[in-house]
Structure formats: C-alpha cells, structure tokens
Amino acid sequence: MDELLIASADGHTTMPTNLWDQYLEKEHHRHLQRLREEQKMFSGTMEPLRDYRINRDSKAIFDTDGVYDEGLMGVWDRDIRLAQMDREGIATEYLFPGDHHAIQMFFHSSNGTYSWPAMDAGARAFNRWSFDNFSPAGERFLLVGAPLTGLDFGAMLAEAAWMGDHGFTGTFTPGYTALPSQIPLFESHWDPLWAAYAERNITLISHAGWGLPQGFMFGEIESAAAEVRAEGGDITSMIAKLSQTIFRPNGVFNDLRSRQCMWHLMLGGVFDRHPGLKMMMTEIRADWVPATIMLLDRVWEENRDRLPAKRPPSEYWQSNFMAGLSFMNKAELAMRHDIGVDTMAFGRDYPHAEATWPNTRAYLSDIMKGIPEAEVRGIMGENMIRFLGLDRAKLAAVAERIQAPTFLEVAKGPPMSAELKDHLDLRCGYGKDSEGDTRVAEMAAMLGPDLPRIIAAGSVFA
Secondary structure, eight states: OOBOOOEESOBEEOOOGGGHHHHSOGGGGGGHHHHHHHHHHHHHHHHHHHHHHHTGGGHHHHOTTSOHHHHGGGGTOHHHHHHHHHHHTOSEEEEEEOBTTBOOSSSSTTSOOOOHHHHHHHHHHHHHHHHHHHGGGGGGEEEEEOOOOSSSHHHHHHHHHHHHHTTOOEEEOTTSEEOTTOOOTTSGGGHHHHHHHHHTTOEEEEETTTTEETTHHHHHHHHHHHHHHHHTOOHHHHHHHHHTTTTSTTSGGGOTHHHHHHHHHHHTTHHHHOTTOOEEEESSOSTTHHHHHHHHHHHHHHHTTTSSOOSOHHHHHHHHEEEEEETOOHHHHHTHHHHOGGGEEEEOOBTSTTSOTTOHHHHHHHHTTTOOHHHHHIIIIIHHHHHHTOOHHHHHHHHHHTTOOBHHHHHTOOOOOHHHHHHHHHHHOTTOOOOTTTTHHHHHHHHHHHHHHHHHHHGGGO
8 A cells, every 4th residue: 555554653632521420429519619720721821822832823824724722622533633634634643531621520630639439430431421422433443541549559450451452552651640658669569550551451551740749730831820820910910920830831741750750660570471561651741751761671680680571771762662753853853873773753733822722733744854765654554553452454445435634745845934833832842952861860860769669569469
C-alpha cells in the first residue's frame, strides 16, 4: 500500500457533565454538586486560556477549512472525531482521559481533594463511559483507562481484568494523581498488577501531569483566581498568572515527576520480572531521553550489584518503551537516532490547543522533509502498531478507505507558509530548542533519595 499508516499516540476525551449521574456509582453522587462548582471555575478558566494559546485571530491562517469550532466537539462526539481523523488521515488514535471541556471525576489533579473511594469510582465511571461511547468504532480508537488509586488493590486488579475483557489498550500508571499513602512503583506489592497488565497487553502510560498531588492544578487555578479578584483584574490577568505557573515552559508538560516513574520501574527490575510489560511516555517530549538514559546507565553501572535491575536502562528503553511525541518538534526529529528511531511515535494531541490538528497534513509535509521513507513510516504508525500488537491489516484497510497521505505526498508536499509555521511555533513549540542535558542535575537530585529505597526494596528478590 502507498498510504501511510498513521497511528496517533495522543488524543484526549472527557465525559460530558450531563452523564455524570448516569455513570457514577450512586453512593458518590453527594459529591457531584461540589464537582459542578469546580467545573465552572476549571472550564471557565481553561477555555479562555485555550483561545489565548490558539489565538483565534489567527483562524484565517490555521483554520482555512473552517473545521475548528465544530471539530472541538469531537472531544466526546464519536462521529465528529471520526470525521476529523478521516480528514487528517489518522487510522487509529489513543484516547486519554483529560480535557478542559469537562473536569475529570475526582481522580485528577485538576479537581479538588476527594476521598480515594470517590476517586476510584470516578475512574471506573470514565472507563465505562469511554467504552460505551467509542468501542462501536472498533480499531479506530485505542482506549486508555483512567487511573485508580491502588489503595484498594483488589479493586485495581478487578479493573485490570475489566479493561482487558473490554479491549482497552492502555491505562495510566498508578500514582498519576499522587497521594501520600501510595506505595512506590518499585515495590513488590505491584507485581500482581504488572503481571495482569502484561498478560492482557495493557500498556502503562506516563502522561504529562503524572505524579502531581491531588488538587494541585485546581489549587493553582483557585489561587490565581483569588489574586485576580483582589487585584481587580480580568481573565487576561488570570491567563498571565497561569502562564507563569502551571503552564510556564517547565510547568506541567515538563515536570520531572512524569519521568520518575520510568526509572522507578527500570531500576526496580520490573521489566526483568515482567518482560512483556510495556510503557509509553506521552506528551512529555523526548529531547531529554538520551541524556536521561546516559544518567540512568551510569547509576546502574555504579550500583549494579545492589540494584534489582539485571540490565542497563538503555536496554529496557529499547525493549519495553515507546515515546509518544505529541506535537513532535524539529529538534526531537533531528535527535531521532539518539532517542531510538524505532521507539518514537507521532501524536497529534487532538483536540487540545497545542495539537497539530487541524493542520496535521501540512505539519507532516514540513517536518518529514528529507527523512527516509522507512523512518517516516515507523514514526507515523508502524512503530506503535508493532509495539502494541495492533491488527495491521485492518488499519491498512482504514488508511486506504480514508485516503491517508502517501509517503510521496508527505515527502514532496508544498512548503508550509511562513505564517502557519510561526503559528505552530507559538502553539506547540514546533521549532523550540532541544532540552539536551540541561536538566540532568535536577534529575540526579531526584534520583539520589530514590536509589537507596529502590535498592532496599530489591532485597526481597535477592
């Protein structure tokens, strides 16, 4: 086939607020009024922030087909989403929980603080809605489970079985929303869950925001709103404050905690005990990967006789990991052989402000210029299809039916306009510099206290 098999490693969805009562277990309905109040503040802040980042005055540049406003509703409307996938040539796409159109149900850092049973119930509600809403489209959607806390371990194992039985492809890694009583991922406590995920081919996801404390983002929004009110400011002032806090350059998308779970599993020997377990690092860039792996390899070599990991982390990266490159930039593509070209997967992050949508075809024709065909096909979908064990024949039929772009259309496509390139630079950091090794010292400082705990936990396997 000539068409590219495009599998997007990042897309988002959220349950409509009018369905909360239908899917949430009744004993937790008492929390919904409070959650609806939080929803007003969350969406009332995030939507103007989205419009600020996307710059609606630029619609003549980025929305020449006039699809943006309706396309946003594909966040929960299956038919609209499929139409936008067909338009951009996307055969299949991950669906992660989380979008500004509706706050998540108790289990996310974007809402206030709730009991862990409510968090678990909210995650189950999302999972069941996501299955009911998207599974009729079959292989077009890769369902990702919302995270249970793990404080009721039996419930977490039961949810793993339910997800496996209902065709979920992945789940957020435990600890996505951090609670003080959660057990670290390198402890043997988690081994039955890792075994269940490996057996059922459910991939662990570390997404931007992993490890943030419960209520963290909502607290930042609430504090900023209070300051703006006291100062007599408006929504513009609110946006300015948030742009300097949770959405600053080293904010949520570059918070180092989302990388920490990777070395907990690597150095903790989890992939030795469960070689079939897989992990995808999504929407946290990958320009940090080579320097980080060098650091972890050095730490492993210095402590190899004490750590439970039997192999250097660089080997686990190649065998058990994939980088989901949401709004992949030129610097990451230039580093592809250092990162590992077979471990990279394109993600369009639909329908977020920083997404490549609705400009994915133009974006691909620009960023993939001069890249060998085999590497283009790998990054655009073949790597992910292999990694996840997807049905390639079915996806190839989809790509042909929706007339996905061919390699030649991408390789020889028209140049992107300077205006659109500037817009993508502002929107998703298209031309930003590589992080390289600039944050290695910060990561080493985080790793220092982790190391003796990982070594101590590994003594049970000695």
